Amino acid sequence: MTAVAAPSLSVSSPASTPASPSTDRFSRGHALLCEIAGPGGSDILNGLGDIAPDLARLTVEFGYGDVYARPGLTLAQRQLINVAALTALGTAAPQLRFHIDGALNIGVEPARIVETVLHMAVYAGIPAALNGMAVAKAAFAARPELDFTPARSDTDGTRTLGERHERGLDALARVDGEAGERVVASLADIAPVLADYIVDFAFADVYSRPALDLKTRELATVAACTALGTAAPQLRVHLHGLLNVGGTREEAIETIVQMAVYAGFPAALNGIAAAREVFAERDAAGRAGE
Structure with a gap:
């Protein structure tokens, strides 16, 4: 999701009474947008002003004011699951670049971004991961101040x-x-x-690489499988996996809900249906074990 204009520029805050729900949503969303995008965040999508200013406003209000502002996931987690989903989808390189830059802006380590993109080789294929890595490389190159040295794990073929x-x-x-x-x-x-x-x-x-913990890997996998919309059985497996490695039901639901912004409501609805099945299975297993 690319950033949108500030109220004082080509996209203005909705005309309503002070402290109305609409202006609250816009202000809350715009503050989050600027936290992610940095000082230039307000200017990024002024180009929508001459064709679809309401799309810019809705992006701020819904994407950031409604969804991003929810509790349940940290801002860093939200950025990484976006990186995962957009890498997996492979259709939104500008938005992937925006969220890689946004992750860096809020302090996510470059190694964790690289590892999230690499992880998508399993779920979206190596071409998708290669394309995502090209976007990450360009983002890093634009920041010469970054201290980033690629890490190699001990899974490099030296084992039998x-x-x-x-x-x-x-x-x-x-x-x-x-x-x-x-x-x-x-x-x-x-x-x-x-x-x-x-x-x-x-x-x-x-999965055994050290740069990303298992919980973050499973959050990224749930996001990708939800966004792809073609992997319901695998989504159920990894919803179990997320809960197995210390994730919560709230985190699972928040990850799926966020995919409504990036992959659409049908994908999110199907993801929620998978979560409902998984939670019911675990509840039944818990009752059986009592």
């Missing part, structure tokens, strides 16, 4: 195949538990090599 597989199985068990194990087992009779790739690449090579 057996060690790599065991590492992947351990990560799979910690993140997705029985749900992940069922996915792997379901492939045994038709594509066991795909099961191996899930364990060895997704979990041993990517």
Whole structure:
């Protein structure tokens, strides 16, 4: 979501009485926009003034004043799940650049941004991750003051195949538990090599990298699977995964709700339906264990 103009420029605050809900939403949203975009945030979308000034206003009011202002996720978490979703979608490079810049503006470390983009290689493919990394590289290059040295993990091929597989199985068990194990087992009779790739690449090579904690990885995965709109079974698995690694139901719902802004209401509605199923399963399991 690209930034929009300030009230004093081509997009003006709605004409209403002081402290009305409409002006409150705009003011709240504009303050958040400027916190993310920095000093130039007010000027970014003045170009909408001559064609769709209401789109600019609605972006501020809804995207920032309504959604971004909600509790449940930190501003850094909101920026990283946007980076994940926009990388996965692969259709909004300017908006991805805006949110990478925004993440840097609020103090997110470059390594965490890079790792979020890299993580999307698993869920949207390596081309999507490569394109996202090109956007990140340009954002970093525009900030020569950044002290960023790419980190290499110990998953760089120096382990034996057996060690790599065991590492992947351990990560799979910690993140997705029985749900992940069922996915792997379901492939045994038709594509066991795909099961191996899930364990060895997704979990041993990517999930085990140290630059991003498991909870943030699962928030990014829930955002991406929701935004893509084509991965309902995988979304359910990773909603379980998020809860398994310390995420909360509130964080899961907030992540899905935010995708209404970036991927549309149908994607968010489908994501909420998946969350409803997952929560019901866990509640039933909890009652059975009492």
